[in-house]
Each structure stands twice: as C-alpha cells, then as structure tokens.
Amino acid sequence: LVPLLYLICYRADRKRAVVRAIALACLGIWAVGHVVPESDQQLLQYLGIARYVGLGVLVILEIKLIVAIFRVVASASSTAEEDASGLAVESGTPPWVSKLLTWEASLWIKVWRFVKRLVGKT
Numbered sequence: 001l002v003p004l005l006y007l008i009c010y011r012a013d014r015k016r017a018v019v020r021a022i023a024l025a026c027l028g029i030w031a032v033g034h035v036v037p038e039s040d041q042q043l044l045q046y047l048g049i050a051r052y053v054g055l056g057v058l059v060i061l062e063i064k065l066i067v068a069i070f071r072v073v074a075s076a077s078s079t080a081e082e083d084a085s086g087l088a089v090e091s092g093t094p095p096w097v098s099k100l101l102t103w104e105a106s107l108w109i110k111v112w113r114f115v116k117r118l119v120g121k122t
Helices: 002-009 014-035 042-074 080-090 095-121
Strands: none
Touching: 002 014, 014 042, 042 095
C-alpha cells in the first residue's frame, strides 16, 4: 500500500516515482521478512518473488546509468565529468553519489588506457 500511495503522491515525477516505489516495495518485503514471525509469513512466500523481480529491475536501471556515465566520461570533451554528474543527478541519484560515479568512471578509463599503452609497447 505504501508504494502505491507514494506513486499517487509523486505522480508528477513519473520515472523517479516508479523507481523509488519499486525500491520501497522491495524494502518493505525485506522488512516484513524480518519483523513478522515465521509462523505468520504465509503471504510472504508468494510475495518473495516480487522482491527479486523488483531488485532485478533496479539493478538493470543502475547498470544503464553506469554505462551512460562511462560513455559520457569516455568522450573527449572537457566537460565530460560535469555532463556525467548532471546525467546522474537527472536520474535521481544524490549529488555525492554522482560525483563518486563519475570519478570512478574516469579512474577506470585511465586504467584501461594505461593497460592499452602497456600492452601495445610489448
């Protein structure tokens, strides 16, 4: 019920609201598994699969975001890190997380270029 109410309340932010509602539903199913005694978890057995489906959707969205950030950072433009940071903020991630993601992406791209140079010389 809470994820549905969240969707109704924040329906103006369609994509963000859907992703956050899915995350909220997964969190709720997990919390119920720890709060409700095992003898009363008959309904939870049927809802458990929904948690894994929701987590799968969230992981796919996160992978898409990371790939998009890597593509922007890999481009040769001087404002690539700012563009990637803006891309992550638009998707709903906090600013500190987006800065960390862009830093990590630039680090791995530098490592990849170093390995290419190292292998190319031998």
